Amino acid sequence: LRERVVLETDGKLMTGRDVVMAALLGAEEFGFATAPLVVLGCVMMRACHLDTCPVGVATQNPELRKKFMGDPDHIVNYMLFVAEEVRELMARLGFRTVDEMVGRTDVLRVSERAKAHWKAGQLDLSNLLYQPEGARTFRTPQNHKIDESLDITQILPAVQSAVENGTSAEASFEIRNINRVTGAITGSEISKRYGEEGLPEDTITLRFTGSAGQSFGAFVPKGMTMYLTGDANDYIGKGLSGGKIAVKAPDEFNPAFRENVIVGNVAFYGATSGEAYINGLAGERFAVRNSGVSVVVEGIGDHGCEYMTGGRVAILGDVGKNFAAGMSGGIAYVYAEDKKAFKRKCNPEMIEFETLEAPEEIAELKTMIENHYRYTESSKAASILDHWEEAVGRFVKVIPKDFKQMIERIKEQKEAGLSDEEALMYAFEAGTKQKIEPSAAASSKEAVAQ
Structure with missing residues (x-):
């Protein structure tokens, strides 16, 4: 090798x-x-x-x-x-x-x-200084068979005119686990033409059936929607950049099968914007370094929302251990039958727990779950929505402490008449001052006056 x-x-x-x-x-x-x-x-x-x-x-x-x-x-x-x-x-x-x-x-x-x-x-360094026979340097480029990828052979030809002209297009494909980074090349063509803004929502709709390989929907931009009926390997939605992904179990599956893992580990790693709906469980390190994606999932493994800095995550089931470790931004809503047991699984160093009380926040969460049902026909989402008044009380809001303070400071300054940028800068500097001089930190009213 x-x-x-x-x-x-x-x-x-x-x-x-x-x-x-x-x-x-x-x-x-x-x-x-x-x-x-x-x-x-x-x-x-x-x-x-x-x-x-x-x-x-x-x-x-x-x-x-x-x-x-x-x-x-x-x-x-x-x-x-x-x-x-x-x-x-x-x-x-x-x-x-x-x-x-x-x-x-x-x-x-x-x-x-x-x-x-x-x-x-x-010390015996003979193994370190051993001279193997054969090549000592790189000579043979690997053939990643990009020309044989699903994007090149099927997806792009089916939506090429839509990418070029910004018109609507829809196509369906069979997918296997050898098909990696499906959607990434098509998404890159959109980004080349339209930049960060992408295309209007749902301009290009792709439907897949089967088992997707690693990095399904990686870096997909705004305007692309990818539906998968089946399951997916690791890194689904990696770097998601405005697109939409929905994964559901086949209709013929018994509802009990929906308690199985349907997407692999490290889903939505480093995702920056967009939406995702997962009709089943995800593996470990779910939404690590998520900085802006709104995602609904029905249960996750260990280390969920690790180093998360933004976005919204709604988890309609169990979470593994070490949840929210290093989480410095964004908000997670966890449906917990046993709140004490859930809190014991969390890494509390940077976060705090709240109940949902603000009407606008409750409405936002309900909309996320309604969309989850709309895109995946989730029986779990349907049950929660049918008993919403009771179910909403079981959600635990997980929010980073510093993130919460920043939101409050920004809100105060905007109400005092500062622009969005000025309010953000003030909040940033106030937070820095508190970390350096905790004993000299002023009360919020005095800080606003200053």
Whole structure:
């Protein structure tokens, strides 16, 4: 397999010698992170998450960003120095190209100093310095068979005129689990033509029957709607960017089957906008890093809503352990028969629990569940809607503490007459001040007056 893959290494690479050592041990590509960051002016305050960066690198605060003194040429110069040292060492070792140097562990020797060390001297590095037979570098490009993908062979030809002209189109397809990233190429064609705005809702409607492979509906933009009758593998809706996805069990299935997992792990990872409705259970790490998608699902595995920063998630069933770990934005509504048992499964570090009381919020949740029933004919959604007055009291609202404070501050400032942007900036700066000077934090009324 060695000739079919490119090996990359990273981790504290700073000098030309580091690059040469990595190449001799088998690396073909080299990742630099911390060193270029320091070159740009980072002073390693390790406070990136507080929005207080004194050199304007890791901040959204415009006043702090004025302090940024970095320049792209600084990175260019640094990399030139690294490359120059690499070339000098290659010349000393007798190599003309980097490819000649990759995997040449035969030119490495264990230093006498290491051999004399009471602990290092006992290490056996023979396996690390082993010289395998055959290829040491990438030679044979992999054939991902993009030309044979469902998008290229069937979907795009069926909706090409709709993509070009913005007209409505609908098509149906059989799908198998070998069909990966279905919809992504079609979605990219829409994004190329219409940008972030995409097309009007439901312009292109695609219906699938069967078992979808990984990353079904990945990065799908606004204007694309994808219905799947069957099930899907991992990463469904990854990076969803405005589109709509609905997954339901076949009608001939017994309702009990709808308690089974219907989509795999890491569904809607990094999704930014759009809607999704899952008529069954999802695997682990559901909606991780979701930043804007509205999604309804009937139960999930462990680590749900991890690192979520935005959007709305309605879960009409059980959740696994470690729910909402690192959740800093967005809201989750969980239908919990036993609220105490549900709360024990959560990671409470950054979140708090509330009951649903605001009429507009209750109406929003009900609309989400009504849409879920509309798109999937979910029996669970139907039961909740039929007994809505009783069911709404069983929902637990999960909201990050800081996110809730930001919403309240923004609302206060907008009511005081500030624009949306000004209110957001005020709330951001007020939150930063509270984190730095908790003892000096003013009351909300005094803060508004200031």
